[in-house]
Amino acid sequence: EMYTSLLNTKQAMSVERKLIDYLGTYIDQELERLEDIKRFYAKVSSLHAELYNSPATALTNPLVAFTLIKRLQSEWLHVVYSNEALENAQALRSGYEKEEADLPNLEDLQGAAKGLMRLQDVYSLQVPGLVRGRFQRVTNGRSVDIHLPAVSVQLSGDDCFLVGKVAYDQEDYYHSVQWLEESVRLFRGTGSKWSPENEGTLHDALDHLAFSHFMETVSHALSLSQELLHYDPSNGRVLQNIYKYEKLLASNSSKSAGGLKRPSCKYLRTRDTYERLCQTRGSQPVHFENPQLFCDNFANGHPGLLLRPVRREVLSLRPYVVLYHDFISDSESEEIKQHAQLGLRRSVVATGDKQATAEYRISKSAWLKGSAHSTVSRLDQKISMLTGLNVQHPHGEYLQVVNYGIGGHYEPHFDHATSPSSPVFKLKTGNRVATFMIYLSSVEAGGSTAFIYANFSVPVMKNAAIFWWNLHRNGEGDADTLHAGCPVLIGDKWVANKWIHEYGQEFQRRCSLNPEE
Numbered sequence: 001e002m003y004t005s006l007l008n009t010k011q012a013m014s015v016e017r018k019l020i021d022y023l024g025t026y027i028d029q030e031l032e033r034l035e036d037i038k039r040f041y042a043k044v045s046s047l048h049a050e051l052y053n054s055p056a057t058a059l060t061n062p063l064v065a066f067t068l069i070k071r072l073q074s075e076w077l078h079v080v081y082s083n084e085a086l087e088n089a090q091a092l093r094s095g096y097e098k099e100e101a102d103l104p105n106l107e108d109l110q111g112a113a114k115g116l117m118r119l120q121d122v123y124s125l126q127v128p129g130l131v132r133g134r135f136q137r138v139t140n141g142r143s144v145d146i147h148l149p150a151v152s153v154q155l156s157g158d159d160c161f162l163v164g165k166v167a168y169d170q171e172d173y174y175h176s177v178q179w180l181e182e183s184v185r186l187f188r189g190t191g192s193k194w195s196p197e198n199e200g201t202l203h204d205a206l207d208h209l210a211f212s213h214f215m216e217t218v219s220h221a222l223s224l225s226q227e228l229l230h231y232d233p234s235n236g237r238v239l240q241n242i243y244k245y246e247k248l249l250a251s252n253s254s255k256s257a258g259g260l261k262r263p264s265c266k267y268l269r270t271r272d273t274y275e276r277l278c279q280t281r282g283s284q285p286v287h288f289e290n291p292q293l294f295c296d297n298f299a300n301g302h303p304g305l306l307l308r309p310v311r312r313e314v315l316s317l318r319p320y321v322v323l324y325h326d327f328i329s330d331s332e333s334e335e336i337k338q339h340a341q342l343g344l345r346r347s348v349v350a351t352g353d354k355q356a357t358a359e360y361r362i363s364k365s366a367w368l369k370g371s372a373h374s375t376v377s378r379l380d381q382k383i384s385m386l387t388g389l390n391v392q393h394p395h396g397e398y399l400q401v402v403n404y405g406i407g408g409h410y411e412p413h414f415d416h417a418t419s420p421s422s423p424v425f426k427l428k429t430g431n432r433v434a435t436f437m438i439y440l441s442s443v444e445a446g447g448s449t450a451f452i453y454a455n456f457s458v459p460v461m462k463n464a465a466i467f468w469w470n471l472h473r474n475g476e477g478d479a480d481t482l483h484a485g486c487p488v489l490i491g492d493k494w495v496a497n498k499w500i501h502e503y504g505q506e507f508q509r510r511c512s513l514n515p516e517e
């Protein structure tokens, strides 16, 4: 699952470098082989040009006759039945096979394509812009670059075909139409010139695009007719049409088609806010408007922090969210990422009493124990000094280091358990009362942490950390903490989570029966 973490995608780059070397060797050998064949061709054809005028005399020379017979008995045979082409191809293939275990699989490709479509949606990016390597949005009828990446590439007709096909196979005609339109445009532009690397052709793209348009139109027709039926419930003609449209859709689709709307609207209730917060950071906390939001140098009265207090910024009171600037140093960040590398596995989420992967959390994560790494244990101490909380296992979970991949994200969620059977309770130290999250990297664009109901988002700020309470003082989950990691638009985002549990904090955070606190 190389698309779920940029670290793995980086490793893919070195695999391709090796493949480039194999192909280079192959081309050299094939050119040499063709040179040899050309030499034979030139030899034989020039002999014929010389002797053609007088073949009868020429063959009276036994040397000429002998070489003719030899060529026809043996030389041509060797040239025509040479194994060299096969041997060269075989060498190329065996090089490729050596790397096969490290190559992305179909799931990676589909995951990467879905990542692109996610970025398209969340950041309202235009497909024609993306295809030209630009990150653009339409504002007041004009395409505006929302970010200029340091490096970029243009996509080919086949690249777009693939993204469109991934959408198509999911019966997501909203996306397939947009990507296949671009594919058709680009394939037409190349005059259907054959390329050995391509999977699709203009024909394939047209075929898939036509069907996508058809499905889109029928479902549009269906939704318009349903609206009409709402105003005119006894209209028999409309009823009949609806029946026809539904039959058409059902015969061409296993699920009911999503139609013109964007698919996967599980989070529809919060989606618009989420996307707005990802795009614009929402209505950011404005300190002068609310004097209770402030910045200070904070030592928490702890001797360990007195000489080096941490710059604290209170971002929100409900829920209570604070940002600690420069909580960690560059070298500590690098060390943590280094330690985590080998342990990175696809991130999971709690579903019932189990842990499972999910589309709504695309990243890889690793757990680091303080007892195994002195940097981690120093961070634990510093978190403890700042928050006054007991973060020792099992009162705090091990440090979870997360690396996001292509369009990697974590859709709106709670960090605390919302069901009594949640795996969070396995530690037997209660629910996750607080979250301390450290940003171990910066990003070029995207990837903010969005607090949906609180209506603000925190941009990725390298070495800073945010802290918030997940639970009210009465132990109930605080619904206002609903938050998300926005998809990373450009960059390599790393965070580390320290989840602190209820038990062990009884004297640091007193409980209360007041559900407001």
Ligand SMILES: O=C(O)CCC(=O)C(=O)O
Pocket: 402, 410, 415, 447, 448, 449, 450, 483, 484, 485, 486, 495, 497
């Ligand atoms: O990456 C982020 O900004 C948020 C991550 C998060 O909420 C989590 O890992 O629980």
Ligand SMILES: [Fe+2]
Pocket: 413, 414, 415, 483
């Ligand atoms: Fe979270």
